[in-house]
Amino acid sequence: MNFDSIFQNFTDPAILFFFLGVLAVLLRSDLEIPQPLPKFFSLYLLMVIGLRGGFELKHSGINLQIALVLLAAIAMAVTVPLVAFFILKRKLSAANAAAIAATYGSISAVTFITAISFLDRLQIDHSGYMVAAMALMESPAIVVGVILARKYAPRQGTVDMKHLLKEAFLNGSVFLILGSMFIGIFSGDAGEHAFEPFMKDIFKGMLAFFLLDMGLVAAKRLGIIRRYGFFIIGFAILMPLAAGLCGMGISLLLGLPAGDALLFTVLCGSASYIAVPAAMRLAVPDANPSLYVPMALAITFPFNISIGIPLYYNLIGLFIV
Numbered sequence: 001m002n003f004d005s006i007f008q009n010f011t012d013p014a015i016l017f018f019f020l021g022v023l024a025v026l027l028r029s030d031l032e033i034p035q036p037l038p039k040f041f042s043l044y045l046l047m048v049i050g051l052r053g054g055f056e057l058k059h060s061g062i063n064l065q066i067a068l069v070l071l072a073a074i075a076m077a078v079t080v081p082l083v084a085f086f087i088l089k090r091k092l093s094a095a096n097a098a099a100i101a102a103t104y105g106s107i108s109a110v111t112f113i114t115a116i117s118f119l120d121r122l123q124i125d126h127s128g129y130m131v132a133a134m135a136l137m138e139s140p141a142i143v144v145g146v147i148l149a150r151k152y153a154p155r156q157g158t159v160d161m162k163h164l165l166k167e168a169f170l171n172g173s174v175f176l177i178l179g180s181m182f183i184g185i186f187s188g189d190a191g192e193h194a195f196e197p198f199m200k201d202i203f204k205g206m207l208a209f210f211l212l213d214m215g216l217v218a219a220k221r222l223g224i225i226r227r228y229g230f231f232i233i234g235f236a237i238l239m240p241l242a243a244g245l246c247g248m249g250i251s252l253l254l255g256l257p258a259g260d261a262l263l264f265t266v267l268c269g270s271a272s273y274i275a276v277p278a279a280m281r282l283a284v285p286d287a288n289p290s291l292y293v294p295m296a297l298a299i300t301f302p303f304n305i306s307i308g309i310p311l312y313y314n315l316i317g318l319f320i321v
Contacts, residue, residue: 054184
Protein backbone atom coordinates (compact mmCIF):
# COMPACT_ATOMS: atom_id res chain seq x y z
CA MET A 1 0.00 0.00 0.00
CA ASN A 2 1.28 3.48 -0.91
CA PHE A 3 1.11 5.74 2.14
CA ASP A 4 2.34 8.86 0.32
CA SER A 5 -1.23 10.16 0.00
CA ILE A 6 -1.73 9.87 3.77
CA PHE A 7 1.39 11.92 4.39
CA GLN A 8 0.38 14.44 1.74
CA ASN A 9 -3.04 14.77 3.35
CA PHE A 10 -1.40 15.77 6.62
CA THR A 11 0.53 18.47 4.77
CA ASP A 12 -2.53 19.85 2.99
CA PRO A 13 -3.05 23.45 4.20
CA ALA A 14 -6.78 23.02 4.81
CA ILE A 15 -6.22 19.96 7.02
CA LEU A 16 -3.39 21.72 8.84
CA PHE A 17 -5.73 24.61 9.64
CA PHE A 18 -8.06 22.13 11.36
CA PHE A 19 -5.22 21.01 13.62
CA LEU A 20 -4.19 24.63 14.14
CA GLY A 21 -7.65 25.21 15.60
CA VAL A 22 -7.24 22.19 17.88
CA LEU A 23 -3.82 23.45 18.98
CA ALA A 24 -5.20 26.91 19.69
CA VAL A 25 -7.68 25.47 22.19
CA LEU A 26 -5.16 23.14 23.80
CA LEU A 27 -2.72 26.04 24.29
CA ARG A 28 -5.56 28.31 25.53
CA SER A 29 -5.15 30.85 22.74
CA ASP A 30 -7.92 33.44 22.32
CA LEU A 31 -8.19 32.63 18.60
CA GLU A 32 -11.79 32.45 17.41
CA ILE A 33 -13.84 32.83 14.24
CA PRO A 34 -16.51 35.44 14.97
CA GLN A 35 -20.15 34.63 14.28
CA PRO A 36 -21.83 34.48 11.82
CA LEU A 37 -18.79 33.71 9.64
CA PRO A 38 -18.73 29.92 10.33
CA LYS A 39 -22.34 29.72 9.14
CA PHE A 40 -21.41 31.66 6.01
CA PHE A 41 -18.45 29.33 5.29
CA SER A 42 -20.77 26.32 5.66
CA LEU A 43 -23.38 27.78 3.30
CA TYR A 44 -20.71 28.63 0.73
CA LEU A 45 -19.24 25.11 0.75
CA LEU A 46 -22.66 23.45 0.46
CA MET A 47 -23.66 25.77 -2.39
CA VAL A 48 -20.47 25.12 -4.33
CA ILE A 49 -20.73 21.34 -3.95
CA GLY A 50 -24.36 21.43 -5.05
CA LEU A 51 -23.55 23.58 -8.10
CA ARG A 52 -20.61 21.40 -9.10
CA GLY A 53 -22.74 18.31 -8.78
CA GLY A 54 -25.47 19.88 -10.93
CA PHE A 55 -23.07 20.97 -13.65
CA GLU A 56 -21.44 17.53 -13.79
CA LEU A 57 -24.81 15.75 -13.70
CA LYS A 58 -25.93 17.89 -16.63
CA HIS A 59 -22.98 16.55 -18.62
CA SER A 60 -23.28 12.89 -17.57
CA GLY A 61 -27.04 12.34 -17.35
CA ILE A 62 -28.63 9.45 -15.39
CA ASN A 63 -28.22 5.76 -16.21
CA LEU A 64 -28.80 2.39 -14.54
CA GLN A 65 -25.54 2.49 -12.62
CA ILE A 66 -26.36 5.89 -11.15
CA ALA A 67 -29.80 4.65 -10.09
CA LEU A 68 -28.23 1.62 -8.41
CA VAL A 69 -25.74 3.82 -6.56
CA LEU A 70 -28.53 6.06 -5.25
CA LEU A 71 -30.51 3.01 -4.09
CA ALA A 72 -27.39 1.61 -2.41
CA ALA A 73 -26.88 4.96 -0.66
CA ILE A 74 -30.39 4.84 0.80
CA ALA A 75 -29.93 1.18 1.81
CA MET A 76 -26.72 2.04 3.69
CA ALA A 77 -28.43 4.98 5.42
CA VAL A 78 -31.02 2.53 6.76
CA THR A 79 -28.74 -0.43 7.53
CA VAL A 80 -25.93 1.39 9.38
CA PRO A 81 -28.15 2.86 12.14
CA LEU A 82 -29.88 -0.51 12.65
CA VAL A 83 -26.55 -2.29 13.15
CA ALA A 84 -25.12 0.54 15.25
CA PHE A 85 -28.14 0.64 17.55
CA PHE A 86 -27.89 -2.99 18.65
CA ILE A 87 -24.14 -2.62 19.27
CA LEU A 88 -24.63 0.53 21.35
CA LYS A 89 -27.65 -0.78 23.26
CA ARG A 90 -25.40 -3.27 25.06
CA LYS A 91 -23.65 -0.41 26.90
CA LEU A 92 -25.96 2.62 26.65
CA SER A 93 -29.59 3.50 27.19
CA ALA A 94 -31.95 2.92 24.27
CA ALA A 95 -32.45 6.69 23.82
CA ASN A 96 -28.71 7.39 23.59
CA ALA A 97 -28.17 4.33 21.39
CA ALA A 98 -30.88 5.49 18.97
CA ALA A 99 -29.51 9.04 18.75
CA ILE A 100 -25.93 7.86 18.18
CA ALA A 101 -27.09 5.27 15.65
CA ALA A 102 -28.91 7.97 13.67
CA THR A 103 -25.79 10.15 13.85
CA TYR A 104 -23.62 7.41 12.34
CA GLY A 105 -26.22 6.37 9.78
CA SER A 106 -26.29 9.88 8.38
CA ILE A 107 -23.46 11.78 6.68
CA SER A 108 -21.06 14.68 7.15
CA ALA A 109 -21.21 17.13 4.26
CA VAL A 110 -17.88 18.68 5.30
CA THR A 111 -16.14 15.29 5.23
CA PHE A 112 -17.57 14.79 1.75
CA ILE A 113 -16.32 18.24 0.70
CA THR A 114 -12.87 17.46 2.12
CA ALA A 115 -12.81 14.21 0.10
CA ILE A 116 -13.64 16.16 -3.06
CA SER A 117 -10.80 18.56 -2.27
CA PHE A 118 -8.51 15.53 -1.82
CA LEU A 119 -9.52 14.17 -5.24
CA ASP A 120 -9.11 17.58 -6.88
CA ARG A 121 -5.60 17.87 -5.48
CA LEU A 122 -4.74 14.48 -7.02
CA GLN A 123 -6.57 15.45 -10.25
CA ILE A 124 -8.89 12.43 -10.03
CA ASP A 125 -12.30 12.71 -11.71
CA HIS A 126 -15.54 12.21 -9.79
CA SER A 127 -19.20 12.35 -10.78
CA GLY A 128 -21.79 14.97 -9.91
CA TYR A 129 -24.48 12.46 -8.97
CA MET A 130 -22.58 11.64 -5.77
CA VAL A 131 -23.96 14.94 -4.46
CA ALA A 132 -27.45 13.49 -4.88
CA ALA A 133 -26.33 10.36 -3.02
CA MET A 134 -25.12 12.54 -0.17
CA ALA A 135 -28.44 14.38 0.05
CA LEU A 136 -30.42 11.13 -0.01
CA MET A 137 -28.39 9.59 2.84
CA GLU A 138 -29.02 12.28 5.43
CA SER A 139 -32.71 11.83 6.20
CA PRO A 140 -33.39 8.03 6.33
CA ALA A 141 -31.10 7.59 9.33
CA ILE A 142 -33.09 10.18 11.27
CA VAL A 143 -36.33 8.31 10.63
CA VAL A 144 -34.75 4.96 11.59
CA GLY A 145 -33.33 6.46 14.79
CA VAL A 146 -36.72 7.80 15.84
CA ILE A 147 -38.44 4.47 15.13
CA LEU A 148 -35.85 2.63 17.25
CA ALA A 149 -36.27 5.12 20.07
CA ARG A 150 -40.06 4.74 19.98
CA LYS A 151 -39.80 0.94 20.10
CA TYR A 152 -37.08 0.49 22.72
CA ALA A 153 -37.37 3.74 24.73
CA PRO A 154 -41.10 4.48 24.57
CA ARG A 155 -41.08 7.08 27.34
CA GLN A 156 -39.90 9.84 25.03
CA GLY A 157 -43.14 11.80 25.09
CA THR A 158 -45.06 12.83 22.01
CA VAL A 159 -43.43 14.34 18.95
CA ASP A 160 -44.86 16.42 16.17
CA MET A 161 -44.27 14.10 13.20
CA LYS A 162 -44.84 16.94 10.75
CA HIS A 163 -42.07 18.92 12.43
CA LEU A 164 -39.84 15.86 12.56
CA LEU A 165 -40.28 15.11 8.86
CA LYS A 166 -39.54 18.74 8.09
CA GLU A 167 -36.30 18.46 10.07
CA ALA A 168 -35.44 15.21 8.30
CA PHE A 169 -36.22 16.13 4.70
CA LEU A 170 -36.17 19.94 4.55
CA ASN A 171 -33.31 20.85 6.85
CA GLY A 172 -31.18 23.68 5.52
CA SER A 173 -28.14 21.69 4.41
CA VAL A 174 -30.13 19.17 2.35
CA PHE A 175 -32.34 21.91 0.88
CA LEU A 176 -29.35 24.05 -0.14
CA ILE A 177 -27.41 21.15 -1.65
CA LEU A 178 -30.37 19.89 -3.68
CA GLY A 179 -31.44 23.39 -4.69
CA SER A 180 -27.92 24.29 -5.82
CA MET A 181 -27.66 21.01 -7.72
CA PHE A 182 -30.88 21.70 -9.64
CA ILE A 183 -29.70 25.25 -10.36
CA GLY A 184 -26.50 23.77 -11.78
CA ILE A 185 -28.49 21.37 -13.96
CA PHE A 186 -30.82 24.04 -15.33
CA SER A 187 -28.19 26.75 -15.86
CA GLY A 188 -25.86 24.39 -17.75
CA ASP A 189 -22.61 25.46 -19.41
CA ALA A 190 -23.35 29.18 -19.24
CA GLY A 191 -23.87 29.00 -15.48
CA GLU A 192 -20.77 26.89 -15.01
CA HIS A 193 -18.64 29.41 -16.87
CA ALA A 194 -20.10 32.34 -14.94
CA PHE A 195 -19.56 30.68 -11.55
CA GLU A 196 -16.11 29.24 -12.24
CA PRO A 197 -14.18 31.83 -10.14
CA PHE A 198 -16.73 31.42 -7.31
CA MET A 199 -16.36 27.63 -7.32
CA LYS A 200 -12.61 27.26 -7.88
CA ASP A 201 -10.51 30.30 -7.03
CA ILE A 202 -11.68 30.84 -3.46
CA PHE A 203 -12.90 27.33 -2.57
CA LYS A 204 -9.70 26.15 -0.89
CA GLY A 205 -9.42 29.28 1.25
CA MET A 206 -13.03 29.01 2.42
CA LEU A 207 -12.52 25.34 3.26
CA ALA A 208 -9.41 26.23 5.29
CA PHE A 209 -11.34 28.85 7.29
CA PHE A 210 -14.16 26.40 7.91
CA LEU A 211 -11.82 23.61 9.04
CA LEU A 212 -10.02 26.07 11.33
CA ASP A 213 -13.35 26.76 13.03
CA MET A 214 -14.12 23.02 13.15
CA GLY A 215 -10.79 22.47 14.91
CA LEU A 216 -11.67 25.07 17.52
CA VAL A 217 -15.11 23.56 18.12
CA ALA A 218 -13.92 19.94 18.16
CA ALA A 219 -11.12 20.57 20.65
CA LYS A 220 -13.52 22.25 23.07
CA ARG A 221 -15.61 19.05 23.16
CA LEU A 222 -12.81 16.55 23.68
CA GLY A 223 -13.09 16.68 27.47
CA ILE A 224 -16.68 15.43 27.39
CA ILE A 225 -15.70 12.27 25.53
CA ARG A 226 -13.27 11.17 28.27
CA ARG A 227 -16.16 10.65 30.69
CA TYR A 228 -17.56 7.76 28.66
CA GLY A 229 -14.47 5.60 28.33
CA PHE A 230 -12.89 3.55 25.58
CA PHE A 231 -16.12 1.97 24.34
CA ILE A 232 -17.38 5.29 22.97
CA ILE A 233 -14.00 6.26 21.55
CA GLY A 234 -13.60 2.85 19.92
CA PHE A 235 -17.10 2.96 18.46
CA ALA A 236 -16.55 6.47 17.04
CA ILE A 237 -13.59 5.14 15.03
CA LEU A 238 -14.40 1.49 14.33
CA MET A 239 -18.09 1.85 13.40
CA PRO A 240 -17.53 4.42 10.62
CA LEU A 241 -14.46 2.48 9.51
CA ALA A 242 -16.54 -0.71 9.18
CA ALA A 243 -19.35 1.16 7.40
CA GLY A 244 -16.82 2.79 5.10
CA LEU A 245 -15.29 -0.57 4.19
CA CYS A 246 -18.77 -1.94 3.51
CA GLY A 247 -19.45 1.07 1.28
CA MET A 248 -16.16 0.44 -0.48
CA GLY A 249 -17.19 -3.15 -1.19
CA ILE A 250 -20.51 -1.96 -2.63
CA SER A 251 -18.78 0.63 -4.82
CA LEU A 252 -16.43 -2.04 -6.17
CA LEU A 253 -19.34 -4.40 -6.89
CA LEU A 254 -21.08 -1.59 -8.77
CA GLY A 255 -17.92 -0.97 -10.82
CA LEU A 256 -17.47 2.65 -9.76
CA PRO A 257 -14.31 4.48 -10.83
CA ALA A 258 -11.81 5.35 -8.10
CA GLY A 259 -13.04 8.91 -7.47
CA ASP A 260 -16.70 7.91 -7.12
CA ALA A 261 -15.78 4.86 -5.05
CA LEU A 262 -13.91 7.07 -2.59
CA LEU A 263 -16.81 9.51 -2.27
CA PHE A 264 -19.33 6.70 -1.71
CA THR A 265 -17.01 5.12 0.87
CA VAL A 266 -16.60 8.42 2.69
CA LEU A 267 -20.35 8.98 2.75
CA CYS A 268 -20.89 5.55 4.30
CA GLY A 269 -18.12 6.10 6.86
CA SER A 270 -18.95 9.61 8.06
CA ALA A 271 -21.27 10.87 10.80
CA SER A 272 -23.58 13.86 11.05
CA TYR A 273 -23.02 16.58 13.65
CA ILE A 274 -25.48 19.18 12.29
CA ALA A 275 -28.74 17.81 10.83
CA VAL A 276 -29.16 14.72 13.01
CA PRO A 277 -28.53 16.45 16.36
CA ALA A 278 -31.15 19.06 15.50
CA ALA A 279 -33.71 16.33 14.80
CA MET A 280 -32.72 14.13 17.76
CA ARG A 281 -33.13 16.98 20.24
CA LEU A 282 -36.71 17.22 19.07
CA ALA A 283 -37.60 13.56 18.70
CA VAL A 284 -35.49 11.84 21.40
CA PRO A 285 -35.24 14.35 24.28
CA ASP A 286 -33.85 11.74 26.71
CA ALA A 287 -30.74 11.28 24.57
CA ASN A 288 -27.67 13.23 25.66
CA PRO A 289 -26.43 15.68 22.97
CA SER A 290 -23.16 16.10 24.87
CA LEU A 291 -22.47 12.47 23.94
CA TYR A 292 -23.46 12.00 20.31
CA VAL A 293 -22.36 15.43 19.02
CA PRO A 294 -18.76 15.23 20.36
CA MET A 295 -18.43 11.64 19.14
CA ALA A 296 -19.10 12.71 15.55
CA LEU A 297 -17.33 16.06 15.68
CA ALA A 298 -14.35 15.49 17.97
CA ILE A 299 -13.43 11.89 17.06
CA THR A 300 -14.95 10.61 13.80
CA PHE A 301 -14.58 13.84 11.81
CA PRO A 302 -10.85 14.38 12.59
CA PHE A 303 -10.12 10.70 11.95
CA ASN A 304 -11.84 10.78 8.56
CA ILE A 305 -10.31 13.97 7.21
CA SER A 306 -6.77 13.18 8.34
CA ILE A 307 -6.46 9.38 8.06
CA GLY A 308 -9.71 7.89 6.75
CA ILE A 309 -9.87 9.58 3.34
CA PRO A 310 -6.32 8.74 2.20
CA LEU A 311 -6.57 5.27 3.79
CA TYR A 312 -9.74 4.49 1.82
CA TYR A 313 -8.14 5.86 -1.33
CA ASN A 314 -5.13 3.57 -0.95
CA LEU A 315 -7.36 0.54 -0.31
CA ILE A 316 -9.48 1.35 -3.37
CA GLY A 317 -6.29 1.64 -5.38
CA LEU A 318 -5.53 -2.02 -4.64
CA PHE A 319 -8.62 -3.01 -6.65
CA ILE A 320 -9.06 -0.21 -9.19
CA VAL A 321 -6.17 0.70 -11.48
